[in-house]
């Protein structure tokens with residue numbers, strides 16, 4: 001077996017299509033660890049010249065603002081900037097084009113991502129990662145900035161592990177990235193959901209109904225919890241906390257009715273169950289009419305809020321700062337209110353939980 005430096009060298013040769021080592025001897029990428037640039041002598045590291053940027057996974061409002069910040073700050077730092085379309089799918093297919101300062105005009109206020117995005121199955125394999133790295137070599141990209149969620153970060157980590165420098169910017173409406181207190185798109189998604197639920201409340205209250213609303217969050221209850229607090233929901237069901245239907249839904253609704261309440265809001269994160277099933281159970285058990293609504297992809301669209309635009313802009317600048325300082329393989333994060341960065345390996349090892357006090361506070365408002 002080779003030592004770390006030899007492994008990276010072997011991968012590099014492999015990516016370049018010049019096999020010096022027996023391919024079957026190369027380890028699996030998952031067994032490697034990305035170089036922590038805070039621990040090496042910077043004078044031995046070549047400065048960055050060309051930088052790629054891509055968005056990956058579910059789109060999030062503010063991703064355009066992050067691309068714009070990366071491109072403009074990158075050009076101001078003297079880098080040549082390149083956009084990769086359709087996330088990692090576009091990377092391994094070589095969908096790479098130059099971006100100048102004007103190419104990001106009029107994008108700040110737009111939802112979605114003008115670079116487009118995808119969930120690439122190919123890139124989940126070592127062969128896919130090598131193909132992506134090969135395209136980085138072909139376009140002479142010295143570093144890649146990845147804007148996306150946890151899955152996108154794992155793709156970035158795989159590239160970093162075979163010696164391709166990366167920087168991650170957190171972009172997902174779910175706010176479920178452990179290393180950071182905030183992810184781009186979260187605020188806009190919550191405001192969109194809140195506005196929809198306010199409208200549903202008008203009709204639920206006119207008909208004395210229960211409105212069961214399913215919000216996004218397959219594995220995370222952040223949107224459900226905060227939107228539930230903001231809309232005065234009777235009951236909030238999230239994947240992180242097991243619930244008891246009788247205690248946490250039925251009794252709460254019945255107690256409300258018995259004290260004169262005329263309408264009820266139940267919020268369900270998609271990871272918990274389907275709004276339709278829960279509405280049916282409520283109606284059957286209480287006789288109160290219950291109507292399900294799935295907010296779905298509505299929550300991912302729309303013009304980003306001020307918070308998302310500013311967060312995205314500052315995080316984009318931070319990504320460029322890391323490249324200027326030759327501090328590669330970093331994740332841009334918000335920690336204790338500051339925008340800073342952490343090592344990609346360490347960042348992906350962290351875990352994030354919803355603190356019990358938020359849940360308790362939500363209950364105290366019922």
Ligand code: F6P
Nearest residue numbers: 058149172173174216217218300
């Ligand atoms: O990761 C963001 C997210 O919006 C999740 O909340 C949701 O579960 C998922 O993406 C939906 O993904 P898709 O766009 O593939 O339906």
